[in-house]
Amino acid sequence: MNIKINKNTKTPEIEAALFDLDGTLLNSKEQIPVSIQNKIKEISKIIPVSIISGRIFSSVLEYSEQLGLISPQISDNGAIIFDPKLDNKIIFRKSLDSDIAYKVFELLDKNKFEYFSSAEGRTMNNTMSNKTSSNVNIITCFYEDARPYLESSDFIDTSKISLVHSSGSMEEEYISFMPKDVNKGVALKKYSRLLGIDQSKIFAIGDGMNDLEMLEEAGISVAMGNSVKEVFEVSNYATNKYEDNGTEIVLDWIIRGLS
Secondary structure (H helix, E strand, O other): OOEEOOOOOOOOOOOEEEEOOEOOOEOOOOOOOHHHHHHHHHHHOOOOEEEEOOOOHHHHHHHHHHHOOOOOEEEHHHOEEEEHHHOOEEEEEOOOOHHHHHHHHHHHHHOOOOEEEEEOOEEEEOOOOOOOOOOEEEEEEEHHHHHHHHOOOOOOOHHHEEEEEEEOOOOOEEEEEEEOOOOHHHHHHHHHHHHOOOHHHEEEEEOOHHHHHHHHHOOEEEEOOOOOHHHHHHOOEEOOOHHHOHHHHHHHHHHHHHO
């Protein structure tokens, strides 16, 4: 059972904070409201603050720069960690098998499906002709486009990849083709080692299926009020829905504990 966060909820010791983007920091216009920006910036002056998102490198980089974050940031559903202090150098990466990446691109392009992808930080999408199948960290498309093919045994060997479901800020559903056994939880463990911070002191918040492993690994885990039910099942705490100031309630809770 989750502890519902309010003004009287005691804040545990937090030494680093990880924030999901869609459904957590971003509104339906894919913007971070100024009030949330200001509180994130206040927290980041005291402890490491990082974005951890299924969005690709370029998108996470844009939002992290908007927030002025200098700690390692996590993109591509955990397949990439990059360091703003090292000119955004990628310090951790996992890639899809190149033959599998080629086959996924081939299917998506043949059917003219929309998608976006990242390879070593390079952005690729369905409008580009000069794509590479090497060092691809993630390929994401609309779930409904890919669903019939995922159910076909002759599409790809799913034992060699991870298929990760997620939702966007406008509740659109995605499926991501990921390197085998890579997720936000794996990235959180790597992040913990990089910063020398025990996982029990790491805060994480999210709302979607791609947040489950992260919330299981974090010592202080919070489910947004708009989360899928599985997120509530693995989280220690819960807050209101995004539209009911759920994110700001949590940020104030963190700030009180750091004061």
